Amino acid sequence: MAGLMKIGIFGGTFDPPHMGHLILADEAYNQLHLDKLLWVLTPDPPHKQEQEISPAAQRLELVQAAILDNPYFELSRVELDRPGPHYAVDTVKILQQQYPGAELIYLVGGDSLRDLPGWHEPARLVELVSCFGVMRRMEDEIDLGTLERLIPGIIRKVRFIDSPIVDIASHDIRERIASGEPYRYLLHPAVFNVICQKKYYQA
Numbered sequence: 483m484a485g486l487m488k489i490g491i492f493g494g495t496f497d498p499p500h501m502g503h504l505i506l507a508d509e510a511y512n513q514l515h516l517d518k519l520l521w522v523l524t525p526d527p528p529h530k531q532e533q534e535i536s537p538a539a540q541r542l543e544l545v546q547a548a549i550l551d552n553p554y555f556e557l558s559r560v561e562l563d564r565p566g567p568h569y570a571v572d573t574v575k576i577l578q579q580q581y582p583g584a585e586l587i588y589l590v591g592g593d594s595l596r597d598l599p600g601w602h603e604p605a606r607l608v609e610l611v612s613c614f615g616v617m618r619r620m621e622d623e624i625d626l627g628t629l630e631r632l633i634p635g636i637i638r639k640v641r642f643i644d645s646p647i648v649d650i651a652s653h654d655i656r657e658r659i660a661s662g663e664p665y666r667y668l669l670h671p672a673v674f675n676v677i678c679q680k681k682y683y684q685a
Contacts, residue, residue, distance in 0.1 A: 487584040490519040490615060491577065493561070493570065495652070497536050498677065499548040500668050502650035506617050509645040510589050511554055514615050520558040521545055522573060526566025538562060540682060547672040569602040574610045585612035587641075592622030595640070599632040613639045619647065659683040 492507050499521075511519045523545055525538035535541075542562065549555035560576050561568040570588065577586055588611045590598075595616050598604050608614075614636075618624065630637045650668050658665040660683060666674050677683065 487517045487581065488515060488587060488612075489577070489581055489584050490514060490516045490587045490589055491522055491558075491574070492519055492589045493522040493524055493573070495524055495535055496521070496541050496545050496548075497652050498541070498544045498655060498669065498673060498683070500650050500652060500655055500673075501670065502648035502668075504548060504670060505648050506589075506643070506645055507555065508552075510587075510615050510617065510643050513643050514587055514613075514641060516554070516587065519555050520560075520577070521549055521555060522558045522561055524561050524566075524568050526561075526568055536682070540680075543680075544673050544676055544682075547676050548670045550672060571601075571603045571607040571610065574607060578610065587611065587613050587615050589615045589617065589643075592616055592618030592624055595629070596622065596624050598629065598636070604633050608633055608636050608639060611639065613641050615641050615643050617643045617645055656683045660685040 490507075490510055492503075492510070494503070496503065507519055507521070510516065523538065523542055542557075545557055549557065558577070560573050560580070574586055574588065578584075588607070595614060595618075598607075601607065626637050626640070655665050655668055657663075658668075659677065669677070
C-alpha cells in the first residue's frame with residue numbers, strides 16, 4: 483500500500499516572489515520528503531492590514547512565473563477564490579477537502595512559529611496539520627517550552643528545516659526597483675523579465 487501523499491503549504495504575499503522563497507521551498511520539498519508543494523498566495527493577510535500590498539493579480543502573475551519550471555511546485559487558489567481576511571486554519575480545512583487523506587505540512591518561519599499563539603484558532607490549526615515545517619533564521623528565538631504550555635501538542639509537530647541563509651526581503655527588492663538599484667539576481671529570471679516588461683514596482 484502506497485503511503486499518504488505529503489503536501490507542503492507555503493503561504494505568503496510574495497510581493498514579489500524572490501530567490502530566497504524558491505530556495506526555502508526547494509529545501510522544504512527535499513528535507514520533508516514532500517510529493518508537492520503548494521504556493522498559497524494570500525491576497526488579504528490579517529497581519530498586514532495596515533500595509534500597502536500590490537494587486538493580487540500582479541503577485542499571481544509573478545508567482546506563476548517563478549514556479550513554472552518546477553514540476554513539484556504548484557499554485558493554489560485556495561485563498562484567492564474566497565474573501566478575506568484569510569486565516570491559516572480555514573485554508574487548511576479547505577485543503578483537507580481538496581486533498582482527502584493527504585498529510586498537510588504547513589511551512590512557517592521561525593518568527594511565525596514564535597507568534598503562533600496569537601494566530602486565529604492556533605490549537606485547532608495544530609490539530610489539523612501533520613506537522614509544521616519551520617524555516618528558521620539564526621536570530622529567531624523560539625521557546626518551545628512556552629509554546630507547548632500555550633498550545634499543548636505543538637512540540638511533536640515541529641520539524642526544523644536546515645537551509646542556506648538567504649537574506650533577501652521583498653520590501654528591499656521593491657525599494658531597489660523604485661530607486662533604480664540593481665536587483666536582477668535576487669529574482670528568478672522569469673520573474674525579473676515580467677517585472678521589466680510590465681514595469682512593476684517602478685516609482
